Amino acid sequence: MVARRWGIIADQYATLFLDHDFGDRELTGLTDFVHGRLSQIRPERVLDIGTGTGYLAQWVSKSLPTVRRVVGIDISARMVEIAVASNRSERVSYVRMAAEELRRRRLPVAQSTLIEAAGHSAGVRFDVAVANLSLMDVYDLRAVMAGISRHVKLGGKFILTITNPMAGFLSTASYREEPLGRVGRRPCYSREFWKKGIFLFKGRELPFVYIRHRPLCAYTSAMLASGIVISDICDRFVQPGAFEPVYIYIEGEVQKCT
Numbered sequence: 001m002v003a004r005r006w007g008i009i010a011d012q013y014a015t016l017f018l019d020h021d022f023g024d025r026e027l028t029g030l031t032d033f034v035h036g037r038l039s040q041i042r043p044e045r046v047l048d049i050g051t052g053t054g055y056l057a058q059w060v061s062k063s064l065p066t067v068r069r070v071v072g073i074d075i076s077a078r079m080v081e082i083a084v085a086s087n088r089s090e091r092v093s094y095v096r097m098a099a100e101e102l103r104r105r106r107l108p109v110a111q112s113t114l115i116e117a118a119g120h121s122a123g124v125r126f127d128v129a130v131a132n133l134s135l136m137d138v139y140d141l142r143a144v145m146a147g148i149s150r151h152v153k154l155g156g157k158f159i160l161t162i163t164n165p166m167a168g169f170l171s172t173a174s175y176r177e178e179p180l181g182r183v184g185r186r187p188c189y190s191r192e193f194w195k196k197g198i199f200l201f202k203g204r205e206l207p208f209v210y211i212r213h214r215p216l217c218a219y220t221s222a223m224l225a226s227g228i229v230i231s232d233i234c235d236r237f238v239q240p241g242a243f244e245p246v247y248i249y250i251e252g253e254v255q256k257c258t
């Protein structure tokens with residue numbers, strides 16, 4: 001269901017970026033914030049979870065001098081096709097898979113297959129995993145977090161950005177229509193349920209995708225359960241004239257590797 005909807009939206013989603021330029025997507029300061037943090041962390045190996053069109057992966061590889069390897073994963077076949085077709089860097093590669101599979105699957109963390117095999121036995125891991133606006137519709141958040149602590153090195157970072165689950169909660173039509181999220185006539189913030197996510201960007205409305213409504217604590221608890229200790233939360237991503245933050249940034253440090 002989730003993969004199919006993202007497949008439908010993929011080609012239009014790709015056109016939201018000018019010349020494949022991820023940096024162009026300003027998103028009330030979120031993009032710059034993520035980039036700023038990544039340049040402070042100075043990673044060599046980056047895992048991009050829910051990479052979509054793959055532009056963040058390519059942008060990171062182009063703009064951060066320390067980066068030697070980026071692997072982007074995505075559940076949607078069409079998203080991965082677009083990512084592969086636009087890729088000009090041999091440091092970047094893409095794998096079609098669900099984030100929940102990170103617990104079991106190997107990834108090409110080193111650049112060549114030979115080094116990859118050796119790398120795995122030598123325990124080469126990613127320095128940082130990024131999930132930029134992509135974990136709002138995974139089926140099993142805890143499985144994803146367990147996968148991250150398997151692929152990221154001890155002391156490595158996890159950067160998570162999500163749309164603010166509290167923003168527009170009582171006013172958004174798609175929430176009001178959702179029967180499972182209701183208690184009586186009112187939507188219930190603390191419950192989890194699927195809703196239709198209407199995609200509005202630069203004045204355009206794209207076909208809907210499915211979004212799992214989760215309270216903020218669902219993300220933080222899942223991180224902590226996998227030994228990813230939260231080191232920062234930032235919600236200063238507010239549109240001019242608005243009150244609620246549109247996005248939430250959460251950063252964690254992997255303190256238990258599985």
Ligand SMILES: C[S@@+](CC[C@H](N)C(=O)[O-])C[C@H]1O[C@@H](n2cnc3c(N)ncnc32)[C@H](O)[C@@H]1O
Nearest residue numbers: 006050051052074075076098099132133134138
């Ligand atoms: C809003 S897009 C974000 C893409 C990209 N990170 C960006 O910042 O432009 C969400 C992406 O997450 C992917 N996705 C959703 N659920 C997923 C899952 N369980 N495993 C992997 N990717 C998933 C979708 O296919 C989609 O490409």
